[in-house]
Amino acid sequence: MLLDLDGVLNPFGATTCPDGYLEREFYPGEGPERYCPAHGAWIKELAAAGDLHWATAWGEDANTLFAPVLGVGPFPVVPFPPLPFPPEDKVPAIARAAGDRPAAWIDDNHTAAGRRWAAGRSAPTLLVPVDSALGWTRADVDRVLAWAGEL
Structure with a gap:
């Protein structure tokens, strides 16, 4: 299980903070990021169903800054190139992390x-x-859990 953070757990594309989300400035001066406390339980469900990795440009900050507000982790981190990098540059690191195992x-x-x-x-x-x-x-x-359950 490879879980991104920005755009997934932090819906930065929303014009306002979505219902059920809170805002917090994790990186001073860069504006608030959003997070949903309910996601902690969902992440725990995924982690119980498979080997969960953070697949985010946050790197270890996913464990030290973000995971604590959700009450999860720490989880292994897929190492990405230094920021900024084009999104397709995630693929080699994702491929190494997945190896020959099933991957969501x-x-x-x-x-x-x-x-x-x-x-x-x-x-x-x-x-x-x-x-x-x-x-x-x-x-x-639920889609990921059903997929994992069929493996």
Whole structure:
């Protein structure tokens, strides 16, 4: 299970803070990020169903800054290139983290390179697109859990 943060857990594309979310400035001077306290339970469900990794440019900050407000983690972090980097540059790191194991990748920006990687794998692979204006939904979680249950 590969879980992105910005656009997924932090619906930065929403014009206002969505219902059920709170705002907090994790990086002083960069404006508030959004988070939903209910996501902590959802993350725990995914972690119980499989090997969960943060797949986010937040890097270890996902564990030290974000996870504590949700009461989860720490989880392994997929190492990405230094910011800024184009979204398709996530694919090699995701491929290394997944190896030859089944992988569910939850992200708001699946690129053509990511879709080619997923389609070319012999291991079961699920790409879960999330709208950055809506954020992660219970339907997204249920989709991954059902997929994992069928493996």
